[in-house]
Amino acid sequence: MPVARERQPAESAFEDRRDAGRKLASLLSARAGERSLVIALPRGGAPVGFEVARSLGAPLDVLAVRKLGAPQNRELAVGAIAEGGVAVLDPRSLRHVGMTQETLDAIVARETLELRRQAELFRAGRPPLDPSGRHVIVVDDGLATGLTALAAVRALRAGGAASVLVAVPVGARESLAMLRGEADEVICHTAPAVLVAVGYWYRDFAPVADEEVIALLAEATLGPAPRA
Numbered sequence: 001m002p003v004a005r006e007r008q009p010a011e012s013a014f015e016d017r018r019d020a021g022r023k024l025a026s027l028l029s030a031r032a033g034e035r036s037l038v039i040a041l042p043r044g045g046a047p048v049g050f051e052v053a054r055s056l057g058a059p060l061d062v063l064a065v066r067k068l069g070a071p072q073n074r075e076l077a078v079g080a081i082a083e084g085g086v087a088v089l090d091p092r093s094l095r096h097v098g099m100t101q102e103t104l105d106a107i108v109a110r111e112t113l114e115l116r117r118q119a120e121l122f123r124a125g126r127p128p129l130d131p132s133g134r135h136v137i138v139v140d141d142g143l144a145t146g147l148t149a150l151a152a153v154r155a156l157r158a159g160g161a162a163s164v165l166v167a168v169p170v171g172a173r174e175s176l177a178m179l180r181g182e183a184d185e186v187i188c189h190t191a192p193a194v195l196v197a198v199g200y201w202y203r204d205f206a207p208v209a210d211e212e213v214i215a216l217l218a219e220a221t222l223g224p225a226p227r228a
Contacts, residue, residue, distance in 0.1 A: 013170060013190045016204040017044065017141050020169035021051025024189050028137065028167060032056045035162075037134040039063045041152055042122060043208035044141035048169060050216045052139050060220035061129040062213065063138075063155060064119040065148040066111040068104075070097040077144075078104075081111055082151035083119055083128070084158055090147060122213050126221075132160035142198030143168050143188070146175030153182050170201045 014020035036058040040049025046062060053060035068079035070093070078099060079089035087108065094104070119128075138152050143166075153164050163184040171188045172195040180186050190201060199205035 012203040013201045014203070016202060016206075017047035017208070018051055020141065020189070020202070021048040021139075022055070024048060024139070024167055024169050024187070025052045025055035027187050027189060028052060028056060031058075031135070031137065031165075034135050035133070036137055037061065037129060037131055037161075038137045038139060039131070039152065039156065041065050041138065041140040041148055042118060042213050043210065045139050046208060046213040046216050048141050049139035050220060052137065052167065053220055056137075058137070059129055060217065062119075062122050062217065063128075063152050064115045064122070065152050065155075066115045066118075067148055068107050068111060070099065071103055071107070072097065077147050080147040080151040081108060081115060082148075082155040083115065084155045086151050086155040086158065088147050088151045088154065090145070118210075121210060122217060124214060124218070130159070131156050133162050135163045136161040136165070138164060138166045138183075140166075140168050142201070143171030143175045143179070144195065144198055146172070146179050149175075149179060150182060153179070170198060171195070 036056055038049050038053035038058050038060045040046045040062050042062045049060055063083055065080055065082045067077045070076040070078050078093040078097060081087045136156050138149060140149055143149060149166050156164050165185040166179050166183045167187040170190040173191050176186055176188055176191060
């Protein structure tokens with residue numbers, strides 16, 4: 001069952017994403033020893049996923065996902081896409097912003113190019129790790145709308161994952177509920193009554209650079225680190 005904690009907004013639940021990953025990993029200790037694969041959603045999920053994978057002694061990879069933002073406000077998600085050609089759309093948001101099919105197609109085309117660029121850059125020529133038959137743990141730094149995580153879940157199911165668990169340090173309760181209908185399990189460290197924003201729950205929520213994602217994946221491929 002997801003773990004929910006109430007906190008006042010003035011109290012940051014996490015120092016930074018690495019701290020969030022360690023705290024999240026403590027809720028996943030029962031997964032150690034399983035044939036697990038940790039999949040981080042870049043960029044923000046990479047430092048969190050690195051700590052989870054290190055704690056579990058599991059391999060780490062990324063799955064490129066991209067939010068589809070409204071033309072007038074790119075922070076307003078109307079959908080998401082993931083590697084493998086998976087697309088998730090929010091009809092209510094599409095109607096709200098009055099988006100035409102032509103505009104949506106243009107946004108999808110633009111974000112698909114960026115998705116491919118990220119996937120190639122982050123893996124540095126390595127093929128993606130195969131999720132077939134594995135217990136996959138999808139990790140991000142938080143859930144707001146949950147659309148990118150939903151796209152990831154569907155992409156991994158299409159890739160043959162035996163099970164898909166979504167694990168996040170903090171998330172909006174409605175998004176967690178939505179994902180429970182798609183993932184095999186959802187684990188959340190902190191589920192506030194009002195999210196405000198994912199970054200609100202971190203003392204340090206600086207953007208994660210491409211170089212940091214690449215470095216974390218390179219370190220992870222050196223071999224499983226000792227479990228905490």
